Amino acid sequence: MPPKKLKSALNNLLSAQKEKQKKSEKQKRAQQWEQERRKKQSQQQTQKQKTPYEFNDKILLVGEGNFSFARSLVESVVHGGDNITATCFDSEEVLAQKYEDESKDNIQVIEELGGTVLFEVDATQLEKCKAIKQRKFSKIVFNFPHAGAGIKDQDRNIQSNQVLLKDFFKSAAKLLQSRVEGDENDGEIHVTLKSGQPYDLWSIRTMAKSTDLLRPKTAFPFVPSLYPGYAHRRTLGFKEGLSKSGNEEIIDKKPKTYVFVRSQVMQDEIDKSKEGMAKKRSVMRDMQGPNKKKARTSSHPESDED
Ligand SMILES: C[S@@+](CC[C@H](N)C(=O)[O-])C[C@H]1O[C@@H](n2cnc3c(N)ncnc32)[C@H](O)[C@@H]1O
Structure with a gap:
């Protein structure tokens, strides 16, 4: 090739490379900008959202796993445990086996800050728990209820969770505060569930209505980051290598908190x-x-x- 042509070919190649580099830098900058924008947007959304729990709420938590939600409420959300009663289905021994030190540490902090922790409390038979049955609550909270029966058949699995929900609703409705009875406000039941299949098929609102005692009031996204330290756990507990740490189990499933009140309150x-x-x-x-x-x-x- 004559030197002139060679030079121009080289120049073309160089400018094409420069162009390519410029394009890729531009793309990188756009990606970084988009990442920053999304980060800011999610930070703003989290800041805008508030937890529905306040210092003067009398809160009953049922079906706790490792008690990290209860600890977060006491430590970081309502700042005090005097009005918080946190319960789990398991006995103290079973809980220690399932969650080892994490539940022990959480329970210690809750109790040190004035909260009450109770074991072997069946959310479907709260009236059988001496420490609870005479009391009234402004919020009764069941996060991610699951019968955990390990039933493979989808229909039977759904049914077992529907029975859990319905029996819980029947039992909990009787422990809600009531203005008519002289309480400061009307109590609410909060149940948080993952979205999508099969959870949507549990028909939680229908389950509540079918008790004739409750009506759905509202629903809102459950934002785990509003509860520092909360680490969702499956019914079987934490299994090293199998379970995920943090809240990966729920974050992708767009969890939602459903709020129910006594039928009369909704009618009013x-x-x-x-x-x-x-x-x-x-x-x-x-x-x-x-x-x-x-x-x-x-x-x-x-x-x-x-
Ligand atoms: C998926 S785990 C969620 C645990 C915890 N609430 C959380 O958010 O990490 C489901 C929980 O429901 C509880 N549970 C199932 N049946 C129950 C019942 N009848 N009474 C109280 N808790 C029950 C299990 O013991 C288990 O802790």
Whole structure:
């Protein structure tokens, strides 16, 4: 190749390489920018969201795993354990086997900060627990309930979880605070579930309604990062090498907290809002009345002649 052509070919090659490099740098910058944007967005969303638990709430937690949620509430969310009763289904010995030191440490902190921890509490038979049955709560919380029966058949598995939910609802409804009975506010039941199959097939709202005692009030996303230290656990406990640490088990499943109140409370709210709407309509009618008349008279000036 003549040297002139060689030089121009080389130049072309060099500028093509430069172009390629520029493009890849641009792409990298765009990716970094997008990552930053997403990080900021998720930080903003977390900041915007608040936990539904406050210092003066009287909270009963059932079906705790390693007690990390209870500890987080006491330590970081409501800042104090006086109003918190945290319970689990297992005996103290079984719990220690399942979760080893993590549950022991969590329980120690909860108790040191004034909280109460109870073992062998069946969420479907709360009336049988002496320490609980006479009390009333503003929030009764069951995070990620699961019958854990290990049933492979999907339909039977769903049924066993529906029975757990329904029996829990029946039992817990009786322990809710009630304004009619002189309590400061009406209590709520909070149940958090993963979204998607098979959880959506549990039909949690139908289960609550079928008790005739409860009605769904609202639902919102459950944000694990609002509960520092909370580490979700499966019913069988933590198995090194098999279980995932942190909250990978739930984060991808878009967990949701469903809120239920006693049927009468919901009915009262519906009645109140209907009343409010009716009042609003009547005020609007009153405001429109004279204008309408005016409009009519002005559009029919001849009627003035009568
Ligand atoms: C998937 S684990 C979730 C544990 C914990 N709540 C969490 O968020 O990490 C399901 C829990 O439901 C509990 N459970 C199942 N049946 C129960 C019952 N009848 N009463 C109370 N807890 C029950 C199990 O003991 C287990 O701890």
